[in-house]
Amino acid sequence: MKSFFTTNSPINSLWKSACALALSACLLGSQQSFAKVLPFNEAKAPATKEDLIAIQNALMESSKRARKATVSISLGQGFGSGVIVSPEGLILTAAHVSAGVDKDLTVIMNDGTEHKAVSMGLIANTDAAMMRITDEGNYPYVEINKENDYKLGHWVFAFGHSGGFDKDRGPVLRLGRIVKDSETTLHTDCKVIGGDSGGPLFDMEGRLIGIHSRVSQTMEENMHVPMREYIKHWDDMKQNKFIGDGPFAKRPVKGSGFIGLGTSDSEDGLLVGKVGKDTPAEKAGIEAGDIILAMNGKDIADKDTFKSELKEMSEGDKVELKISRKGEEKTIKFRLGKR
Structure with a gap:
C-alpha cells in the first residue's frame, strides 16, 4: 500500500494538515467545491487514540445518509444491493445483479418497504449497471464523487445487504482502505460477501466512489466499479443501452x-x-x-x-x-x- 508521509509523528502530521488547509483556502476562489482535508487519510496508520476517534466520527457522520440510500434488490432467486443517487429513485448497481436491460425487479428499502423497479442500461465487460424505481416518490439518495479525488491508502467504507435483506440488521457497514486503483476497477480491503454485489463504496465524506463487483482470491482484496466508469457511459445507460460483451451480463439473443x-x-x-x-x-x-x-x-x-x-x-x-x-x-x- 502506498504511503504519502515518511513519518507518523504528530508534529509532521499537524504541519502537513496545516499546509493542506492553507492550499485549499487559496484555491477556494477558483473552485466551486473541493474535498475536505482529512488528516487520517494521509497517515500511514492511526498513531494515536485521537486518530481513531477522528476516523470513527467521520464514519458515523457520513454513514447516516449512505445507510438510508442503500437498498436490497430482489432477484427472484436471490438478492443483490444497490444505492439510490437521485430523489426520483435512480439506482446504481452491478451488471451481474440487474442481469439485463428492461428487466422487472423489486427494491427493498431499509424499513422493509418494497417498490417496483426496472433495469436500465449496463456495461457487460466492467459490471456497471443502472436501474430505476418506477413507483413515484421522493427517495433518500447520496452524492456521487465526480472528481475521483481519492488516493491509495485513503479510508473508505462499504455498505451492502450481506446475505440478503434483513430488516432487523439492516445494511452491513465495513471499514477499509483503497489498496489499488485502475481505469475500470477499484480495489479495497473492505470485506464483501454474497448479497453485497451492487452495493455502494463511499469515501469518508459519504460520497459514492464505487459499486461492489467481485471478490479476489482472498477477502482482503475486493473489486469495485469506480464512478468514472458510470459517468463515462451515463447517457447511454439512461437510454437503456447494452454496452460491451460479457462476462457480467449476456446480450439478448434474437429469436430466443x-x-x-x-x-x-x-x-x-x-x-x-x-x-x-x-x-x-x-x-x-x-x-x-x-x-x-x-x-x-x-x-x-x-x-x-x-x-x-x-x-x-x-x-x-x-x-x-x-x-x-x-x-x-x-x-x-x-x-x-x-x-
Whole structure:
C-alpha cells in the first residue's frame, strides 16, 4: 500500500494538515467545491487514540445518509444491493445483479418497504449497471464523487445487504482502505460477501466512489466499479443501452423468446388455436379462440407476420397483444419466456 508521509509523528502530521488547509483556502476562489482535508487519510496508520476517534466520527457522520440510500434488490432467486443517487429513485448497481436491460425487479428499502423497479442500461465487460424505481416518490439518495479525488491508502467504507435483506440488521457497514486503483476497477480491503454485489463504496465524506463487483482470491482484496466508469457511459445507460460483451451480463439473443401458442390464419385475423400449459401465453390469460389483432403496436394480419415479429424478440422482452375475444377487444401484457 502506498504511503504519502515518511513519518507518523504528530508534529509532521499537524504541519502537513496545516499546509493542506492553507492550499485549499487559496484555491477556494477558483473552485466551486473541493474535498475536505482529512488528516487520517494521509497517515500511514492511526498513531494515536485521537486518530481513531477522528476516523470513527467521520464514519458515523457520513454513514447516516449512505445507510438510508442503500437498498436490497430482489432477484427472484436471490438478492443483490444497490444505492439510490437521485430523489426520483435512480439506482446504481452491478451488471451481474440487474442481469439485463428492461428487466422487472423489486427494491427493498431499509424499513422493509418494497417498490417496483426496472433495469436500465449496463456495461457487460466492467459490471456497471443502472436501474430505476418506477413507483413515484421522493427517495433518500447520496452524492456521487465526480472528481475521483481519492488516493491509495485513503479510508473508505462499504455498505451492502450481506446475505440478503434483513430488516432487523439492516445494511452491513465495513471499514477499509483503497489498496489499488485502475481505469475500470477499484480495489479495497473492505470485506464483501454474497448479497453485497451492487452495493455502494463511499469515501469518508459519504460520497459514492464505487459499486461492489467481485471478490479476489482472498477477502482482503475486493473489486469495485469506480464512478468514472458510470459517468463515462451515463447517457447511454439512461437510454437503456447494452454496452460491451460479457462476462457480467449476456446480450439478448434474437429469436430466443417463447410465447407458447398455436395460431392459424382465418377470415377474421390470426386465430389462436391452442395455448400450451404453463406457458407465458397461458399465464397471461390468452385463450383458444382469441383473435390477435396487433403486437406491440404493430398490426398482425397473418401467421407469417406474427412469426417474423417474434424472430426479432428475445427471452424476457415485453409483449403487448391486442386481441379480440367474442367481439370485445382486450389488451394483454406479459413477457416472453425462454425457447
